[in-house]
Amino acid sequence: MTAVFVSISALLLAVAGIAKVIAPDPASDALGVLGLPSHPALVRLGAGAEALIAVVALTLSGPIGPALVGVSYLAFAVFVALLRRQPGGASCGCFGGEGEVPTLRHVIVDVIFGVGCLAAAFLDAPAAMGVIKADLLLGVGFLLVSGVAAWLAAVILGAAPLRRAP
């Protein structure tokens, strides 16, 4: 059951990481607001690490991948919570876009995914690739449903629009 959190969180992390590699400026601005190192090259490096962690969590069995994803999400939760306390309502830039409001919902989703992934690490939950190897049909279905859930989570976090802008 906890494997669900790892697959959804890792898919979302991969998307967020790739988005920030492409557009690091909003996240760079948000880091700058908190007085943290904020050079766009550093953001790109961190975002690349995010995507790499996501790939490890999706493909390799063992507790390291889920633990890294869990710690990443808890760090995001702290980051967004600190950003919420800043005046001016800076965009968090988690998905590389401007105007991504750091809401309480964002913090809650990050904490749920973070705790879920750490639980998966402790319980030695299988990676998505392991689920596919065990049963191809169920595994592909699991990955597809996880992808849909990750997209819904992105919609909830305000990163993915439901309708195309006119």
Add this chain to the structure above:
Amino acid sequence: MSALVGALIVAVVLLGVVVIDLLRSHGRILRILHGAAPAEESLEAS
């Protein structure tokens, strides 16, 4: 099998949140259209 069921449960919960959001925003749009709430105020609240 339990992994797939778990993924479906989480997806349904997330879908529920998205639907509630849509209903809430739809209600806000209706209030703006009926003049029950000034549009600027409603946009600021969102």
